[in-house]
Amino acid sequence: MTNLNxxxxxxxxxxxxxxxxxxxxxxxxxxxxxxxxxxxGLCLQDAAHTVDLHARLPSAARRV
Structure with missing residues (x-):
């Protein structure tokens, strides 16, 4: 292997x-x-637009 800069x-x-x-x-x-x-009770298709998840997920999950 050659020496790198x-x-x-x-x-x-x-x-x-x-x-x-x-x-x-x-x-x-x-x-x-x-x-x-x-x-x-959500599926991955429901998470296509994260704005829709705001009211349905707890704040600890939204902050990540």
Whole structure:
């Protein structure tokens, strides 16, 4: 493997960090919102427009 430019390595770290953060947030949102939607009797099609979920989900699930 060739040596990379230090600025390229720092950009690569930033890209990987943002990808990891996106995966963590998607997991957190799924773990919080999907059970709340089941309790409210909603399906995934009902979540197509999140404005419609505002009145039907608890605030803890909406904040994620």
């Amino acid at each position: 230090p600025s390229a390595v720092s950009i690569l770290h930033a890209v990987l960090g943002m990808g990891l953060l996106s995966l963590v947030m998607a997991g957190w949102m799924g773990a919080t919102r999907l059970p709340a939607m089941r309790r409210a």
